[in-house]
Amino acid sequence: MSMKNDFGNKMAKLLPKIMREFHLRVKSIITNEQLSLSQIVILEYLFEKKSSNMSEIATILQLTMGRATGIVDDMIAKKLIKRERDANDRRIVKVCLLKKGEEMAEKIKMERRESFNSMFSILTEEERETYLNIITKVCNSFGEKKKDEES
Helix, strand or coil, rough: HHHHHHHHHHHHHHHHHHHHHHHHHHHHHHHHHHHCHHHHHHHHHHHHCCEEEEEHHHHHHCCCCCCHHHHHHHHHHHCEEEEEECCCCCCCEEEEEEEHHHHHHHHHHHHHHHHHHHHHHCHHHHHHHHHHHHHHHHHHHHHHHHHHHHH
């Protein structure tokens, strides 16, 4: 078996284990707060961006506008976010966090950070830095591959 195939086989085996463990560690956020994964993604996105229109939300969730609207409606009912009309163009509707949503997004971010720190605490500082450099390099290549495919 070639080195390339061996690497692929090991990654195919290890990566799902890491993802499963991470999911188990952050599952409490979802069950305790009764949030779906899509709602968590929206909270984090709005926390970073401050506001967004519905088409952006549908795009990042990779859902139809109708499905994204249903998720947003549920979050409005939970008083996590609100809709606002643009002052200059009433046709444009933005979604933004309410105080409860901001607090939830901060809590999620903190719990996620603590989960990662806990999962990787067996590594030395140098090993963690090396790991970050590697996954950063891999993630940065995703955009490059997409550009190559479009050419």
